[in-house]
């Protein structure tokens with residue numbers, strides 16, 4: 001469904017993403033992890049079109065989308081959320097979501113867009129706050145709105161950038177259930193998340209970025225046991241904890257003298 005070939009992005013000559021090859025199959029749910037500054041958000045920007053590529057190619061359903069503007073990619077079915085939520089602050093929650101329905105793929109008229117927005121708000125648990133102004137929302141509700149705005153585009157590929165950051169454990173459970181339901185409805189999902197328990201439980205496959213480069217890719221239990229991932233991101237103790245949560249049979253290799261993180 002999605003293929004990145006030799007994709008790079010430089011900011012002022014410094015690489016944020018370097019020669020990245022990565023592909024996602026239709027119907028997958030793939031997690032992207034890596035330390036701060038690894039290039040995860042940049043990668044989402046390159047796929048959604050909010051950032052231009054420095055080099056390489058991105059293909060979506062066989063089409064070269066590398067130079068298409070974001071709205072054209074949205075018409076093709078690619079929607080994203082922003083790590084720092086980006087609502088139209090002066091508009092109501094419903095109006096924010098209606099924009100996706102009005103200007104999205106189906107280009108709905110006002111009444112139909114309102115109906116579509118209300119259905120999405122119901123789905124993300126924001127129906128009771130449809131009339132609130134976006135800037136009156138709590139952090140958790142802003143995250144829900146961010147997701148609702150993306151869902152209003154009726155995406156085939158949904159790119160989620162840290163939608164669980166700042167949520168309480170209960171809110172996180174709800175978010176995980178919602179992402180699972182979205183995936184089960186046929187949407188292919190790419191999730192960036194630092195909350196390991198969430199991403200390990202959700203993802204069929206994980207890709208690990210470090211300094212703009214892919215250092216590992218595979219099923220969660222394989223990635224948790226990968227020494228490069230442990231050194232670059234997880235730390236020994238954390239990897240062991242997560243692995244025992246997953247019930248993986250393979251032990252994480254121990255390394256003496258390594259400072260434990262996480």
Ligand SMILES: Nc1ncnc2c1ncn2[C@@H]1O[C@H](COP(=O)(O)OP(=O)(O)OP(=O)(O)O)[C@@H](O)[C@H]1O
Pocket residue numbers: 011012015016034035036037038039040041042043083
């Ligand atoms: N607009 C920009 N201008 C200049 N440098 C940028 C810009 N956006 C990102 N960078 C740099 O690119 C690198 C990758 O950043 P990015 O935000 O993609 O990392 P990340 O993996 O998403 O990190 P985090 O987990 O903290 O969100 C960092 O060194 C960052 O400072």
